[in-house]
Amino acid sequence: KMQFIIFSWSSDMIHLDIQRLCLWSAQALEMSVGKVPFLEAVNGSTVMLPCTYSSCIGIRDLYFKWLYNNNGTLQRVCDSTIPTEGVEPHVSVYRERVTFVGMNHNNNISIMLWNITFEDGGQYICFGRNPKEMGRNHSATFNLIVVDELRVVDNTLTIIIASAVGGAIALLMGFMLLKNFAIFVMTKLEEKNKECLVTSSGIDNTENGLSGSKADSKPTPKKK
Ligand SMILES: *[C@@H]1O[C@H](CO)[C@@H](O)[C@H](O)[C@H]1NC(C)=O
Ligand SMILES: *[C@@H]1O[C@H](CO)[C@@H](O)[C@H](O)[C@H]1NC(C)=O
Ligand SMILES: *[C@@H]1O[C@H](CO)[C@@H](O)[C@H](O)[C@H]1NC(C)=O
């Protein structure tokens, strides 16, 4: 609805109106964990929990933290304060096997979770608070699902079988096409040979007469 309003204004006005909309909107700061807010990963693997923030009014001393929902109680995973956009913050980490990888590059505050166990599965909340907005809280939730290796192996096996079948079909079709092409070429060659024979004999017969033969059949056959 708001986008509609923006686009109905002229382009010169857009910047001004975005600022105005920001002030009206409750979502001045927005935390995002991406279009797919969950991940299924095998135990023992290393995963990235994505999160970025955006703010149309800009940030100053943005406080952010990652929380883990442990059966209803929220545990702090890490937190920091970002002075301004583009500044790499010093992040305090409270959970093992966690590193901050976003580095605040392009508002990226993603974290890496190393060697995950089944206990790591669950909800991870990316939280942000921008003092420019009088301490309003914003958050986004990412779900980590830890699965056993077996299930994934099954999946890969299915994929392998599927691609093998697909490959076989493709190969068969390719072979058939090739066969058809070969037949086509052979027929053409045969036709040409026949034509040549006809032409040469034609030349033989109509040498002094009508030009019934092709003009470009240069190699005149030897007379015996
Ligand atoms: C994943 O879990 C299975 C079953 O509990 C276990 O056998 C396997 O060793 C685990 N893999 C890793 C990499 O921890
Ligand atoms: C999680 O909560 C459920 C019910 O609320 C409880 O039965 C279970 O023991 C809890 N698990 C842990 C690890 O606290
Ligand atoms: C993850 O596991 C590997 C191999 O088991 C180990 O070398 C590495 O140090 C672990 N990383 C972390 C951050 O625990």
Ligand SMILES: *[C@@H]1O[C@H](CO)[C@@H](O)[C@H](O)[C@H]1NC(C)=O
């Ligand atoms: C955030 O940073 C990580 C680590 O550099 C990178 O893998 C990821 O693609 C970045 N995400 C976005 C949305 O830029």
Ligand SMILES: *[C@@H]1O[C@H](CO)[C@@H](O)[C@H](O)[C@H]1NC(C)=O
């Ligand atoms: C915002 O989050 C903090 C915890 O970080 C909490 O103490 C505070 O009550 C929250 N404020 C609102 C308005 O939800």
